[in-house]
Amino acid sequence: MTDHPDLIELVLPDETATVELGEDLALALQAGDCVALWGDLGAGKSTLCRALLRAVADDPDLEVPSPTFTLVQSYDLRLPVSHFDLYRLADVSELDELGFDEALSNGICLVEWPERAGKALPKSRIDIRFQFSKEGGRVVLLSGPEAKLTRLRRILQIRRFLEDNGFDHASRRHLTGDASTRAYEHIYPANGDARLVLMDAPARPNGPPIRDGKPYSQIVHLAEDVYPFVAIDEALRMRGFAAPAILATDCDSGILLLEDLGTEGVLDAAGKPIEERYRASAACLAAIHDSPFEREIALRGGWVHVIPDFDRPAMKMEVELLLDWHLPWKRDGVPVSAAERESYLNIWDNLIDELATVEKSIVLRDFHSPNIIWQGERTGHDRIGLIDFQDAMIGPSAYDLVSLVQDARVTIPRPLMDQLMADYLALRNRTADFDEATFLKSWAIMAAQRACKLNGLWVRLLKRDGKPGYMRHMPRTLWHLSVAFEHPVLAPLRRWCAEAGIELPESAA
Known part of the structure; x- marks a missing residue:
């Protein structure tokens, strides 16, 4: 590959290389991308399109007929x-009849013989130009807007990473x-070995500073690169x-093979x-909390990861989502008053003070259904991937138990919730210094903290990010808050929410 400022030049020695490029492009393209493929007959345009379509479908036998006569498939x-x-387009106006604009608004458009479209194709397209090479094979030039070229460079960088680590021609x-900048791929080694997972996690860009000169991600201690993953994994x-x-790493680039x-x-x-x-997950969590973890984890190369504290600024920043998003949404855009904000945050300061003496341990933070893999062939705690x-x-150990039994995306019926709590407590009570009453207090506080965060987050995703689908979880996470309020330590917050007009269901929807 030769990388120029405004284009990427690739040499494809054979059809296999053309197929690989099509499969790689399937990982880089997004809805709204138009890809114009230029080149003579037999240059490889149809081969690339066929490989790309089969990769998006994850079906090597997908029937991909040529659209030469139908003009579009x-x-x-x-x-x-x-x-x-x-190739057979009689007039540019026929593109409207073919539904080109609608297809582009909903997905990806691959266009062979784009020269027949004149100036009708979007200027923001990706151009792929096939040229015959004197040495055999093809030379391919990829060009387009910088943001789209950045995506193409990334998938080609990952291909080189695989080759450098012995996975040539892997599918x-x-x-x-996920909700961050991370993406994941399945990797199928060419030799037929077991399937692998590739994590594509470029360094998190910092947002604008919002408090004490820090962006939101730093205040709430979100990982900024892959080093924390490697450290906690080990x-x-x-x-x-x-x-x-972890089988191979390029931590500086944010690429891991797992x-x-x-x-x-x-x-x-x-x-x-x-x-x-x-229930097996609750038992695994109890075992994690019975295991001491060092705060500093040394990695190869001299890098040291220091596990951050789930501290007061992080907890308060998260619970403020209720003030900043949930209540204004409920009040038709009217923000909370200064007095309401001060009262709410004072209550949380007092609740966080209550956590000073509770058990602290490693907090995985998202110990819930999307992140738990069942490995039923095993018999110990390693059944839980x-x-x-x-x-x-490092924070109140109760937080991860909240994540499990009050899953934000799945309704855990109250009888099962109570059973999981009983299972966990029975296992932890075997430890002489475990204090059940103090733990249950911290569980209630952390349940309220997480619920306040989520009930604001769903609205932020709706209003700021245009993602209304998360609002379906709100009845459940409001119910979670009502369950937390059963503990007397939360009486002040319960009264504040009632006065603020937050309506809590008696059971999950």
């Missing part, structure tokens, strides 16, 4: 893709993305817990909790 896949062949497939594995083995723990979770086909798996812990902190 559409595919309803993970991302909708429309494959245009404009790559989209696995998932610490968990040293203690016998089932975090994935053992694949599988895709079987703790929910049934209907999305309901499987009791056995949840752990995959999301880069934001781990």
Whole structure:
């Protein structure tokens, strides 16, 4: 690969290389991308399109007929893709009849013979130009807006990472993305070895400073690169817990190759909790909390990760989401008053003071259904695969039990919630210095802290980020707050919420 400021030049020696490029592009493209493919007959345009479509479909046998006569062939896949062949286009106006603009608004458009479209294609497109090479094979030039070229450079960088670590010609497939800048791929080694997982996690860009000169991510201690993941992964594995083995790293670039723990979770086909798996998860969590973790974790190369504290600024920043987003939404845009804010934060200062003497341990932070992998062939705590812990902190151990039994995205019926609490407490009570009453107080405080954060976060995702789907969780997380309020330590916050007009359901929706 030759990387120029405004284009990328690749040499594709054979059809296999063209197929690999198509598969890689399937990981880089997003809805709204138009890809114009330029080149003579037999240059490789159709081969690349076919590979890209099969990769998006994750189906090597997907039928991909040529759209030469139909002019367009559409595919309803993970991302909708429309494959245009404009060789027989009689007039540019026919693009409207073919539904080009609608297809581009909903998904990806691949366009062969783009020269027939004149100036009708978007200026923000990605151009891929195929040229025959004198040495055989093809030379391919990729160009487009810088933001799109950045995506293409990233997927090609990952391809080089795989090759540098002995995974030449591995097949790559989209696995998932999460709410951060991270994305994940399934990697299928060319030699047929077991499937792997690749974490693509470029360094988190800092947002604007919002308090004490720090951005939100630093105040609440979100990982800014992959070093914390590597550190916590090694610490968990040293203690016998089932975090994935790390097989290759480029930590500076934010690329990790991991053992694949599988895709079987703790929910049934209907999305309901499987009791056995949840109870095993509670037992695993009790074992984690019975295991001491050093605050400083030394890694190869001299790098040291210091696990941050779940401190007062982090807790208060999160609970302020209720003030800044939930209540204004409920009040049709009217913000909370200065007096309400002061009273609310004073209550939280007092609650955080109550946590001074409670048990502290490592807090994985998101110990809930999306991040728990079931490995039923095992018999110990390693039945519970752990995959999301880069934001781990040192804080009240009760927080992770809240995450499990008050899953933000899955309704845990009250009887099962109570059973999980009883299981956990029975295991922890075997430890002589475990204080159940103090733990239950901290559980109630952390349940309220998490619920206040989430009930504000759902509205922020709706209003700021245009993601209304998360609002369906609000009845559940409001119910979680009402459960937390059963503990007398939360009486002041319960009264404040009632006076503020926050309505709490008696049970989850």
